Amino acid sequence: MAQLISKRYAKALFDIAIETNTMDELESQVQMIHQVLESEEEFMQILQHPHILREEKMQLLKDVFSSIVSNELMGLLTLVVQKGRQEHLLEILSTFLDEVKTYKGIVTAVVISAVPLKEEQIEKIKQTLTSRIKKQIQIETQVDPSIIGGLKIRVGDRILDASIYGQLQGLKTSLYDMQLV
Known part of the structure; x- marks a missing residue:
């Protein structure tokens, strides 16, 4: 149910972005709001608090964001609170950003390494993936010391585990298979 709600609101904002030809502007505004709401847990707690009136929550949103976002985005934010769906706000914004990536043909690749990668390494990975996938690539990096070394790359539902x-896990499986024969 929550996913359906998020898709509907995100789709409405996406349609407005296409109609008004403001995709890039709305995308950057949504990214900014998403970062604020994600990093400021207290702000989200206020928006979700059951004893704070909806009018006060809508006024808070207007006070904080109305001078830096478009009327269309401000309208979405206030509508979400007005309908009592503020707990879905982050998911709505994320869904919108995913729609924009799909529209622009951008694919996200998650690169997991044992140590932080240098910018040159990230750029080389990006170039290699772009040439293989033939789409624009956006790289997200994660550090996971448990992989010991090498890389794990996830693009969509495909995973390259190097x-x-x-x-070692592959070797372990092979050894077990040899013992069973």
């Missing part, structure tokens, strides 16, 4: 841990 980590030492993955190779």
Whole structure:
């Protein structure tokens, strides 16, 4: 149910972005609001608090965001609170950003390494993936020391495991298979 709610609101904002030809502007505004709401837990707690009136929550949103976001986005934010769906706000914004990525043909690749990667390494990975997938790539990096070394790359539902841990797991499986024969 929550996913359906998020898709409907996000789709409405996406349609407005296409109609008004303001996709890039709305995308940057939504990213900014998403970052604020994600990093400021107290702000989200206020929006979700049952004893604070909806009018006060809508006024808070207007006070904070009305001078820096478009009327269309402000209208969405106040509508979500007016309908009592503020607990879905982050998911709505994320869904909108995903729709924009799909529309622009951008694919996100999650690169997991044992140590933080340097910018040159990230750029080389990005170039390699772009040439193989033939789409624009956005890289997200994660550090996971448990993979010991190498990389794990996830693009959509595909995973390339070139980590030492993955190779050790493969060797372990092979050894078990040899013992069963």
